[in-house]
Amino acid sequence: MDRKKTGPHEALFARAKKVIPGGVNSPVRAFNGVGGTPVFVESGRRQKIRTADGRVLTDYCCSWGAMILGHARREVVASVGRAASLGSTFGIATPAEVDFAERLVSLVPSMEMVRAVSSGTEAVMTAVRLARGVTGRRIVLKFDGCYHGHSDAMLVKSGSGVLTMGASSSAGVTAGAVADTLVVPYNDLSAVKQALAEHGGDIAAVIVEPVAGNMGIVPPADGFLKGLRALTRAAGALLVCDEVICGFRFGFSTYSALYAGVVPDLVTLGKVVGGGLPLAAVGGRAKWMRQLAPTGPVYQAGTLSGNPLAVAAGLKTLEILEREQPYARMAELGSALAVGVGTIAAEHGLPITCQSFNGVFTPFCAEGPVMCLADAKACDLKLYAKVFHGMLDRGIYIAPSQFECNFISAAHTDRDVDEFLDRFDDVCACI
Numbered sequence: 001m002d003r004k005k006t007g008p009h010e011a012l013f014a015r016a017k018k019v020i021p022g023g024v025n026s027p028v029r030a031f032n033g034v035g036g037t038p039v040f041v042e043s044g045r046r047q048k049i050r051t052a053d054g055r056v057l058t059d060y061c062c063s064w065g066a067m068i069l070g071h072a073r074r075e076v077v078a079s080v081g082r083a084a085s086l087g088s089t090f091g092i093a094t095p096a097e098v099d100f101a102e103r104l105v106s107l108v109p110s111m112e113m114v115r116a117v118s119s120g121t122e123a124v125m126t127a128v129r130l131a132r133g134v135t136g137r138r139i140v141l142k143f144d145g146c147y148h149g150h151s152d153a154m155l156v157k158s159g160s161g162v163l164t165m166g167a168s169s170s171a172g173v174t175a176g177a178v179a180d181t182l183v184v185p186y187n188d189l190s191a192v193k194q195a196l197a198e199h200g201g202d203i204a205a206v207i208v209e210p211v212a213g214n215m216g217i218v219p220p221a222d223g224f225l226k227g228l229r230a231l232t233r234a235a236g237a238l239l240v241c242d243e244v245i246c247g248f249r250f251g252f253s254t255y256s257a258l259y260a261g262v263v264p265d266l267v268t269l270g271k272v273v274g275g276g277l278p279l280a281a282v283g284g285r286a287k288w289m290r291q292l293a294p295t296g297p298v299y300q301a302g303t304l305s306g307n308p309l310a311v312a313a314g315l316k317t318l319e320i321l322e323r324e325q326p327y328a329r330m331a332e333l334g335s336a337l338a339v340g341v342g343t344i345a346a347e348h349g350l351p352i353t354c355q356s357f358n359g360v361f362t363p364f365c366a367e368g369p370v371m372c373l374a375d376a377k378a379c380d381l382k383l384y385a386k387v388f389h390g391m392l393d394r395g396i397y398i399a400p401s402q403f404e405c406n407f408i409s410a411a412h413t414d415r416d417v418d419e420f421l422d423r424f425d426d427v428c429a430c431i
């Protein structure tokens with residue numbers, strides 16, 4: 001299908017590029033992984049987004065999972081409106097942030113205390129500093145292709161937009177920061193064992209995405225997370241589960257609690273728990289959390305941390321999730337979609353494996369299974385770009401990069417899945 005050469009998106013992008021680096025405020029939005037002009041969204045409602053050229057698309061990005069209830073859910077909008085009318089931030093403690101902390105502590109077994117921050121990046125940055133502060137050790141071990149936000153320590157062999165750039169690290173990250181970060185392959189317990197054996201006394205923490213989401217979705221192998229728990233405990237290192245995507249996405253708590261049976265020392269949350277506003281959290285054992293300022297020596301702060309506006313969105317989102325428990329249905333839709341994609345691709349002789357877990361999916365352009373970054377990198381990125389643009393031309397927005405997840409929200413329906421598969425079949429026929 002012909003894509004218009006000039007239109008509202010081209011005009012907006014031209015303006016944007018003059019005043020915003022690359023025209024975007026987060027790299028993956030620039031479509032570098034798939035080519036073409038990025039779309040600009042004017043509004044969203046439920047599972048649909050309306051773009052600046054007047055098209056309505058079915059959205060499988062959902063702000064990278066944050067909009068688990070769909071866009072502009074009425075009760076959330078009302079709750080945020082009420083909070084805004086009462087003052088959106090004070091720089092003084094508010095009752096709502098106590099409610100938010102109590103809620104998370106009651107729902108996440110490993111969280112005895114929690115601190116609110118404004119982004120997943122901050123939550124992880126705080127967890128890493130805290131782990132170093134309480135252990136007095138310098139090294140953090142992470143997994144190749146896992147993304148933990150854009151703090152220096154975490155930009156070594158990172159996933160998500162960093163992968164799309166083709167950079168395994170970032171300029172501006174010092175050799176010292178790189179030296180303090182060890183990277184091993186995801187799902188490779190023996191590599192962890194070896195790293196701990198070599199550097200054990202220096203390792204402050206092992207940080208992991210319990211289900212890796214930022215190289216496309218890669219579930220943990222059997223025993224991987226339990227193995228990490230046992231190894232970190234033996235080495236005196238903290239286990240940090242970065243559940244910024246996973247938390248409250250696959251069920252009404254964290255992945256580590258609901259699926260892995262693992263009690264991490266620290267957990268980071270973001271995306272879903274912020275209800276679409278800038279709100280994230282880091283929590284864990286009280287013994288560690290008390291080491292944060294003002295009770296402890298590890299500094300951390302934030303002008304907008306736990307502000308009543310963001311907390312209103314987060315609390316209302318959690319309340320609706322608890323009441324409606326959309327998880328089983330999202331999982332059903334997700335597996336119908338993934339199975340359908342696999343079947344259709346096979347019929348067309350295309351090497352596409354759709355991996356999914358409970359409503360989160362990635363169509364990997366490879367035979368699969370994808371178990372680690374090396375597998376993900378072996379994907380046919382040109383084929384992915386064709387699938388992406390084919391779907392976009394037909395009214396469906398999937399992630400503009402192979403190294404990301406797609407998200408089914410509580411607002412998606414059976415009809416959306418049918419539509420997806422119908423369009424995907426058509427796209428495959430045209431490739």
Ligand SMILES: *Cc1c(COP(=O)(O)O)cnc(C)c1O
Pocket residue numbers: 064118119120121122124147148149150209213214242243244245270271280
């Ligand atoms: C999105 C994400 C982050 C960073 O969160 P921001 O709010 O974008 O800073 C950290 N960790 C994981 C696992 C993520 O998916």
